[in-house]
Amino acid sequence: EIVLTQSPATLSLSPGETATLSCRASQSVTYLAWYQQKPGQAPRLVIDGASKRATGIPARFRGSGSGTDFTLTITSLEPEDFAVYYCQQRTNGLFTFGPGTSVDIK
Amino acid sequence: EVQLVQSGGGLVQPGGSLRLSCVDSSIAFSSYAMSWVRQAPGKGLEWIAYINSGGTTEYYADSVKGRFSISRDNAKNSLYLELNSLRAEDTAVYFCARVVVRWFDPWGQGTLVTVSS
Numbered sequence: 732e733i734v735l736t737q738s739p740a741t742l743s744l745s746p747g748e749t750a751t752l753s754c755r756a757s758q759s760v761t762y763l764a765w766y767q768q769k770p771g772q773a774p775r776l777v778i779d780g781a782s783k784r785a786t787g788i789p790a791r792f793r794g795s796g797s798g799t800d801f802t803l804t805i806t807s808l809e810p811e812d813f814a815v816y817y818c819q820q821r822t823n824g825l826f827t828f829g830p831g832t833s834v835d836i837k
Numbered sequence: 838e839v840q841l842v843q844s845g846g847g848l849v850q851p852g853g854s855l856r857l858s859c860v861d862s863s864i865a866f867s868s869y870a871m872s873w874v875r876q877a878p879g880k881g882l883e884w885i886a887y888i889n890s891g892g893t894t895e896y897y898a899d900s901v902k903g904r905f906s907i908s909r910d911n912a913k914n915s916l917y918l919e920l921n922s923l924r925a926e927d928t929a930v931y932f933c934a935r936v937v938v939r940w941f942d943p944w945g946q947g948t949l950v951t952v953s954s
Contacts, residue, residue, distance in 0.1 A: 764940035766882075773932055773944040774874075774882065785942060817882055821939035824896045826872065826884035 733758050733822050735829035743837040750805040752832045754818035759798045762820065768831075769814045777816070778803060805834070839863045839943050841933050846948035853923050853952070859916040859933030859945050867911035870936035873918045874944075875929040883929075886918060887936065901927075923952045 734757040742750055754763065763781045766774040776785040778794035781801055791812075793804045805812055813836050818829040845857035859871070873886045886907040887896040895907055906919040916933050930949050934941035 762939045766941075768882075773947050774941070775944070776940060776942040779938070779940045779942070819882075819884075819940060824887065824894075825898075826887070826939075828874075828882040828884065831881045 737829035752803040754801040756799045760820040764819045766817045841945035843945040843948045848951045855920045857918040861914045866914040871916045874932045877929040
C-alpha cells in the first residue's frame with residue numbers, strides 16, 4: 732500500500748499570504764489529487780492529475796510535482812481558503828489519502 | 838450539476854448491521870465507478886470501498902474487508918453499502934463519491950454511523 736505523508740500538519744497564515752502544502756508518497760504515483768474540506772462539509776476536489784484545477788477552482792490554487800513529491804500552492808489566501816487539505820492517490824485499484832494539512836487563520 | 842444524495846445511517850449496536858444508500862441525480866450514473874469514503878470523528882479521510890461502473894469489480898480496504906459490501910443498481914441510479922459486524926471503530930461519517938479517472942468528484946453530503954451500546 733502506498734502511504735502519503737503531508738506536511739506541515741498545520742499552517743497558520745494571514746489572508747493575502749501564500750500557503751505551500753507538501754504531499755510525499757512512499758512510492759512513485761502516477762496521479763495525485765488534492766481536496767479541500769471545511770468543517771461539517773464533504774470534501775471538494777481542488778486539483779486532479781497533480782496539476783489540473785477542478786471545475787470552479789480559482790487560479791490562485793496551483794498543483795505541481797511528480798513521482799513521489801507533490802505541492803499544492805495557494806497564493807494570496809482568501810478567507811474562504813482556510814480549511815483542511817488532503818492529498819489522495821490511486822494505485823492498483825486501491826486508494827489512499829494523506830493525513831491532511833490544516834490551513835488556519837493566524 | 839451532479840448531486841449525490843445519501844440516506845441511511847444512525848445508531849447501531851456493536852455486531853449489528855446497517856445499509857447506506859446514495860442516489861445520483863444525473864443520467865450518467867451507470868458510466869462511472871463509485872466509492873465509499875469514511876471519516877471518523879476528528880480524523881482524516883479513509884477510502885473503504887470501490888465498485889466499477891458495471892458492478893462486476895469491487896475493492897475494499899483491509900479495515901472493512903469481509904464485513905462491508907458495496908453494490909449498485911444502475912436502473913435506480915443508486916449505490917449501496919452494507920455494513921455488517923459493526924464495531925465501535927466503524928463510527929464515522931460515510932461519504933459516497935463518484936470516481937473520475939483516479940479521484941473523487943463529486944461527493945455526497947455524508948451520513949453519520951454511530952456504533953454504540
